[in-house]
Amino acid sequence: MSEAASTHVALAKSTRKSARNSTTKHGPRPGAPADGALLPSLAPLLHEWLPRQRWFAGKGAPVTGFSLVSATEMLPVDGTGPGLIHLLVQVQQPSLSARPADDCYQLLLGVRQSLPPRLASALIGGVTQGPLAGRTVYDGLHDPRLTGLLLERFRRPGSLGPLRFERTAPVPAGLAPRVLDTEQSNSSLVYGDAYILKIFRRVFPGTNPDLELPLALTREGCGRVPAPVAWFEAATREPLTLGVLQPFLRGARDGWQLALAALAEGRDFVPEARALGRATAEVHTALATALPTPSLQGPQTTHLVARMKRRLEAAAQAVPDLVPYVPGLHTSFDAVTALGHQGRNWAAQRIHGDLHLGQTLRADDGFWSLIDFEGEPSRPLPERRRPQPPVRDVAGMLRSFDYAARSHHPWNAEWAARCRAAYCEGYAEASGADPRSEPELLRAHETDKAVYEVLYEARHRPGWLPVPMAAIHRLATAPTA
Template structure:
């Protein structure tokens, strides 16, 4: 029997789901897993609290997707878990993580890298727990569940189209804040690890774009969530763009070959403008003026001050950076206003794909994962996305030795030209707004690199120096 067929049979047999968890059983389950999670969770790429100690866990929900006590077959346990880190004062109370845990008597060698640990006591005593997406059998189960939408314990599955069976799964090994599974080069399932109340924009915006007929973004095929007054989006199944290459890889290849990236950058600008136009047609477009402008600038200044405390190298440039933000505030005081709409929120070359026939697509609409979900769902000037892409061209040029600042400058200009061709307005026509957003992005990059990739810190710091000089002048 194939893995997919085995998963289908196992799914049909799964009848014990924790829709209303037994508190005593779940308390014992969590207590038995806690020592393992203390060791395993902070090591995961997608865990956001690496800099602070974990003092405990609390269980939001537990759903037994496959029986956990089968003699030979693997079990599958879905958990929503709050992580207690008192020193992380900025963490919201409703911040939690999604875990998919496989359970076996022992782990085959092929799954050794997914090991969480062996449980010493409680309901799973003597059994081995591991990260389930790495198990083809359990990954196949997830696809089968999408083929049969409805409720399973504390989970709800939805789909918009028929999904074929028998597609072999594989984990997509990429550095990201989520986990991704590819099924037979036909679909990709993104599993959100850190989840928040409210519909994730990575589901909301592609659905809206699909209704507008925009083909620049893969439309969701299926998704699952934890229902409630504010449902938690847990995962999204989308078409897998087989053979497509991301813009970051293509840009680095162009640099290595010593050639320009101008046609690609111009076409990417057109694609961005098309997506912005469709989003503006699909969703509200409130104007940015008055109090909202002051709030926008205040947020930028606040992020700068917090970053400067964490990264002292920013301090000498803080007055010039603050001037870039205040220029927008000054225009607002004089009556200027700008268009706002829903945007991508974290646009860069790595969030774009070009198909073999040359068509650019935009992906990953969840926004910056470090920002609260309500902030990521808030309308913003399209300049925010443009600034993110301009920063990405700079990153690409800086990653190549020797550094090619003129390569980045030409790409930035071509991108804006393409955007103007498709969108009707050149983002460079609002220089203060664009510079403020690019400065805000560079400040974010400095903080990120200082925490996660110190060797990359010179890349955003070079932009910080340039932007501070520009604003001061």
């Protein structure tokens, strides 16, 4: 069974259990809307609204139906003020090659008699039937009255229906919430410039790495990652991580913005890249201490390369521009396979999984932090939680320097080369191991990342497609290390 299919089966089992537990012979579970007509009444609105959301993963396939995983009334819908309904909804679609057919999404629906103008952009629609007939529903994350309620839940941890709230430290009251408009695969709220709450839109059975890994790093005393203060999850057969509250690094700027600013001003970025390499190595070292570090031997290496090749073949089917380069790209993967057959082993561990300049923050004093440990959201959760060679994170950052350089006109190839070298030097200084000492493995992971970028840009930002295609040309024509 494929990883995508196994994830889908696990979620389907969780869904069936949640459905059994949602009502009993004594009536509905506390905090759950009692009317079974709720989801059918919302379905026409969700059918139109969901595919337009940036975080909806099923673009390109029709929505054929919905099934309810859980529904929890977090704030009563009584007509005197806004109500808040938490939904976990499975969206039914024809199967796509890279993901299970049915994804589960987290929705926080605000409910009002009428929507004030300031919330017009959050509108989902007017309900014409069912328990919410005559009311307007909207994305509740845009309503400060409702998002303030989420913070209160963290202040008083416990359960509400299937939802479970946990915290590791006291959470202050009265922090004004605001939603960030820059998120893509998830949504984030900032409370009083003190905390940031990431809401996972597409959820999977099992603990999300964006909670699991920062908790592990905190236990190791690694200060490169903001420590989770609170989180909430759904208590299905396997817990579904729904959101994580962390300190908000006020005034910090992400590495992508800093790199583009340096390019625009004609400045070098070498000191920053070297410091970022040291920060990455510190995180990897702490993760290797906190969690298991298996060795990639022959069979594991074969499976690793096979997954890379499958991703390449799938991307080539979706992006015809990639087809002429497939034979050359295969040489990157075959070089790793050959070393594995010769008995070469590589260390594997938990890693960031989607590391690039936009996943880093630099404080005014020059201190770098790494954020967003969710991994690539398009990949199944079991794959994102699998130990992997740390060079995969390094390859992601090297690709990010190239992206920054190519987004500037004229393209500054030397700038990117200096950043790539400085990053690896900083990594070696902190870890004792230079990623460039394993050229075959580094090239294979950089190739795999470029293939992912090609597919992403073709689907979401066609104007950016030439950036990863330039890397594809370089990697496909480079001599084998």
